[in-house]
Amino acid sequence: MLLQFNVENFSSFKNEVILSMKANSDKEHAKSLIPFRHEKVLPSVAIYGPNASGKTNINKALTSAIMFVRNSNSFQIDTRINVTPFLFDENSKDKKTRFGFLFVYKGIKYEYSFTVDAHKVYEEFLYIYKTSQPSMIFERTNINNYKYTEANKRKLKPIEAHNTENKLFLSTATAWNSELTKDAYMWFSQMIDTYDASSLNEIFLPAFENDKSHEIKNFTNQLLKNADINISGFDLEIREKTDNEIPLPLGIFMEDKLKEILMQNAKEWKLTTHHKVRLGKTEKDFELPFHMESKGTQMLFSYAPIFQTALKQGKTIIIDEIDSGLHPVLVQYLIQLFNNPKINTKGAQLIFNTHDINLLDLDLFRRDQIYFVEKDNQNGVSDLYSLDEFAPRKTDNIQKKYLQGRYGAIPCIGAEGIKW
Numbered sequence: 142m143l144l145q146f147n148v149e150n151f152s153s154f155k156n157e158v159i160l161s162m163k164a165n166s167d168k169e170h171a172k173s174l175i176p177f178r179h180e181k182v183l184p185s186v187a188i189y190g191p192n193a194s195g196k197t198n199i200n201k202a203l204t205s206a207i208m209f210v211r212n213s214n215s216f217q218i219d220t221r222i223n224v225t226p227f228l229f230d231e232n233s234k235d236k237k238t239r240f241g242f243l244f245v246y247k248g249i250k251y252e253y254s255f256t257v258d259a260h261k262v263y264e265e266f267l268y269i270y271k272t273s274q275p276s277m278i279f280e281r282t283n284i285n286n287y288k289y290t291e292a293n294k295r296k297l298k299p300i301e302a303h304n305t306e307n308k309l310f311l312s313t314a315t316a317w318n319s320e321l322t323k324d325a326y327m328w329f330s331q332m333i334d335t336y337d338a339s340s341l342n343e344i345f346l347p348a349f350e351n352d353k354s355h356e357i358k359n360f361t362n363q364l365l366k367n368a369d370i371n372i373s374g375f376d377l378e379i380r381e382k383t384d385n386e387i388p389l390p391l392g393i394f395m396e397d398k399l400k401e402i403l404m405q406n407a408k409e410w411k412l413t414t415h416h417k418v419r420l421g422k423t424e425k426d427f428e429l430p431f432h433m434e435s436k437g438t439q440m441l442f443s444y445a446p447i448f449q450t451a452l453k454q455g456k457t458i459i460i461d462e463i464d465s466g467l468h469p470v471l472v473q474y475l476i477q478l479f480n481n482p483k484i485n486t487k488g489a490q491l492i493f494n495t496h497d498i499n500l501l502d503l504d505l506f507r508r509d510q511i512y513f514v515e516k517d518n519q520n521g522v523s524d525l526y527s528l529d530e531f532a533p534r535k536t537d538n539i540q541k542k543y544l545q546g547r548y549g550a551i552p553c554i555g556a557e558g559i560k561w
Contacts, residue, residue: 150239153523155523160492164183185480186491186492210309239256269325344443348446375413380411472500479491513550514550
């Protein structure tokens with residue numbers, strides 16, 4: 142469960158911005174909040190802003206940080222770190238990027254942050270909250286200076302020799318079987334994921350293939366039914382391709398090892414949907430190839446495995462452009478899966494960006510669940526802030542006020558026409 146994410150000097154975010162999932166004292170929609178000790182946590186957050194404002198850069202920042210944690214242990218000494226600093230400033234482009242996370246795993250709160258550029262990790266900190274006060278697991282400064290408590294030093298000090306300047310000590314220590322860092326690493330590895338709506342088709346078919354218990358299939362069928370889509374079921378056929386079906390350039394021959402690698406992923410997928418259609422007094426079942434379904438229907442198939450896994454395991458998922466191809470009512474339905482404590486029993490979270498102003502509704506969201514991203518076009522700097530900062534009343538029409546520019550983060554369209 143994510144409590145807070147902060148980033149500084151990444152892409153269009155020159156200054157530090159904070160995305161907080163910790164609920165304020167507002168009593169609205171209190172039943173939808175996720176309890177943790179003496180705190181309440183938001184199950185979902187919507188991020189608004191005009192095109193090119195930096196909304197997607199929140200997703201990119203989270204993706205960059207998460208994937209670095211997962212992959213840094215496999216880095217060679219010359220592997221570049223995937224960060225892009227703010228480039229519209231002579232100073233910032235040479236400064237370091239900082240990421241910070243506050244999160245909960247197995248009922249324990251952790252704080253983790255690191256500061257990097259494309260070549261080195263300069264600072265890294267991991268703290269654990271067994272009480273209300275943090276306890277240090279390790280601190281790393283000046284690239285290779287490490288600090289531990291006396292209790293942890295004996296276990297972590299020997300692992301320093303296995304770390305390099307471009308690797309995260311969290312990842313390296315976990316790879317060397319440190320129990321002190323394992324749980325924090327596992328949250329990054331298994332409990333938070335980012336998605337781009339345009340590339341989801343690459344994910345959902347393997348999920349259905351591995352769905353031996355049919356949990357995802359049953360969830361998908363229920364999702365389609367509740368979304369009032371006329372699909373009564375679906376079938377997925379998977380055929381392994383032969384080596385003769387893998388095209389190669391003329392004159393190129395596969396060695397046995399290369400053939401083995403390619404054949405592991407050489408599959409042909411055939412997904413067919415079933416539609417019950419009434420013909421007079423009778424009802425007949427018709428099949429339709431998946432590619433003939435609407436974009437919205439295809440998106441629901443893509444989202445189903447992600448949402449089912451998140452709700453079952455209590456994961457945090459971040460989706461860029463959740464409303465791509467979906468009717469606003471369907472988007473609202475998907476959000477309510479996370480806002481409904483009877484469905485979201487494991488504390489799953491949904492963070493997404495959108496242009497759909499129909500969701501700007503205080504009957505659906507709390508004030509602290511709505512964020513805006515606005516870019517200053519004079520200097521190219523993006524800012525992230527919450528609707529809660531404007532303290533709107535429950536009776537306010539926030540859709541109307543947003544369109545009026547009361548909260549910023551809206552395109553400023555020029556009045557002049559285009560001259561030819």
